[in-house]
Amino acid sequence: MVTAVGWAVLRAHRRAVGGDRVWRAQEEARARELSMAQVDALSWQEFEHYVAGLCRRDGCTQVVVSGKSGDLGADVVGYLADGRKLVVQVKKYASERSVSSQDMQKFVGTARLEHGADVALFVTTCRAFTKAALGLAIRQDIVAMHRDFLGAWVKGAHLEELIPLSGSGGGKRRPPA
Template sequence: MRKRKRLSAARRRYEARRNGLLGAGGVGLLVLVTFWSDIWPYVVGAAVLGGAGGVAWWLRRTDRLVRGRDRRWREQDAIRAGRRSLAEVDAMSWQEFERYVAELCRRDGCTDVEVSGRSGDLGADVIGRLPDGRRLVVQCKHYAPHRSVPSGDMQKFVGTAWLHHEADVAVFAATCPFSRAALALAVRHGILAVHRDLLGQWNTGTPLQELLPLNGTGQGDRAHRRRWKDTYGK
């Protein structure tokens, strides 16, 4: 009996709330119809403002989602790049090495990074922009570790990096050392020569921008290079 009374009381409260809402809605509709000629500009304005607010919210939410996905992608890309050893880099094809260099550029905050992946690119294997907006052009050479980049390769890149590709920063990344003549050319013409030792630093987390002042250093003396060649040339 008490349960029935409680259910009956709850039902009465529900019906009272429903009737109140219906009554308020009816009154509002009646006012809207009666005074429509006077209030329609305000109704339209409120609808436009509401729509604009909805669009702004959607754009902001979409931008936040895109930025979040891009940040996670960069973090994962950095983890993948940092986990590679130089032995794994040596086992890559030249196409994979170009994509690997592009990964390192993206990890360091470069934008609009693209890989040419074709012959006849005139030395621009990877292009992009540094975080400060400067145009970046990278030449990649995947040579055996016991070899060295000859001066001829550097001469060709010097001839195209600045005039043809209009680079602000030009990088020559290789899996081996540079010959003395090639290294001297790079330093003279402002091209960052990323030899094997600097490539190892770049791979393990040193940003590209911090490698720029190290250009022309780090390859060791002649005895060091001879031991290097004897080790990797076997």
């Protein structure tokens, strides 16, 4: 009888400690999340690294920040958990600005042909893509993530949940390497 009570108390203690660990991990993750005002305060280089960190947080592997002159539109490259290659173009623009068709054309021209993207993701801090840029993104299977979707990602939404919200851009499934 004493042994059974002892085991019950021990199991309850372990459940409580385990629940506390989960809660602490969630709180620490929330503390690491930035507000959009803090994201706006990042330099463009810091923003590229921050987006790479969000990719890693969501299970992407082999994530590399390559954002520099001559990167041919691939600021961040990595692999989604299911093995698809992710190529990200990052544009840190003022919130009132829009991503132009010209910006999108450059990315469309290199994301798959040059970098072999299964999922091509265009992330921006501005509120919108021009109608022409968004139309091009949809026709060319580019995930267009504007400020509102970025804000959701920053606050903990998972990348895999956000990809389909662009209306297109899920990419082809590739078996893990």
